[in-house]
Amino acid sequence: MTIYSLYIFDRHCDCVYYQDWQRTRAVRTPADDRAGVHRLPAPVAPGARESIFSASGAGGAGAGAGAGTGVGAGTGAAPKRQAGLPFDEEAKLVYGVVLSLRNMVKKLSGRDEQFTSFKTAQYRLHLYETLTGYKFVLLSDPSADSLRFVLRQIYTGPFIDFVARNPLVEMDSRTQGIDNDHFRAAVDRHMRSLSIFN
Template sequence: MTIYSLYIYDRHCTCVYYHDWHRTRRPKLAVEGGILPAVSQAVVALAAETNSSTLTIYSSPRNTLTSASGVVVAVNEMNAQSAVSPLLQAPPSPVGISSTGLAFDEEVKLVYGVVLSLRNMIKKLSGRDEQFLNYRTSAYKLHLFETLSGYKFVMLSDPGTESLRFVLRQIYVGPFLEYVVRNPLVNMDSKEYGIDNEYFRTSVDRMIRGSSFFP
């Protein structure tokens, strides 16, 4: 089984988080203003990456209190860019990996459009008690977990993967509640920033890589 990518959409139908693992064709960078800042530095232009206002408290070079020791470390302003966690930096494009030819902001709209259309179709054809959980094509399988507050967790995997709804739920009840919902620095109703911070991204990455279905 192979996990390709994870999208999180908020109640405003906006992508607030993105993470990928085994994509063979990376999306093109989103156009300026096409997505919220702090969704993922892998899909934004360099100008947005180097804008310090888009960094969260966890990735900010001024967050000098180490979680392990509690020791305050002085950080020079000149070293601000190097202080950002490697998980929050745009990964280099692997040799031989091609682009999808589609900008990331267009990609997230298509993914959400598919989810919304299929969910509405199921409700109209089968009644309100039926839920849209996943669907499969010859190339991938899409998994959906929706919270009562309107957040949608969407994961793409290879077609042979069993339902990953329980994984999406674990991400929600674990890192999402811990580092996003209970974080007083995150505005859950904001249309200005995504939810990308070092603790949340690291926890999601560790959870996926440590699972039995991750190759």
């Protein structure tokens, strides 16, 4: 079993934090990418997993979607395929799944039920929502039990200590993510201390 990645979305539905433990290739960043949201490694060997959603990886929702082709006019060159999704599109897909399933659960089950996780053949998505509108989303191995308590521990521990109580972090920023080395290191330590972490 393993943990793939953590997303944090603010009340504006924007991804303000991303951390990945299994991704081995750099993310495709869009031109309007927010500073401080993610820190991913430089590209490595071809064929390495770009993300849980890439066709070269484990697959899943959106696998291969958003890949463009480019052919030189009249050159007869083979189409050039861009691997994976740009990060903003990947984050929007994750948030869209969370929002859609959460709304479906509320409409079908009433206010007493909560959407906390769902599982596909490739991954399991875990959700923890705060009263302030932050959504913590964790992608893990599909055989993992609920990890909602881990997300709550991250919120009540490192998030409160290094983000909410830090006057230098803009909590309502639409231009920058949570760029805090102490928070990133605390989340990494917490995840690596779990028995599920591979």
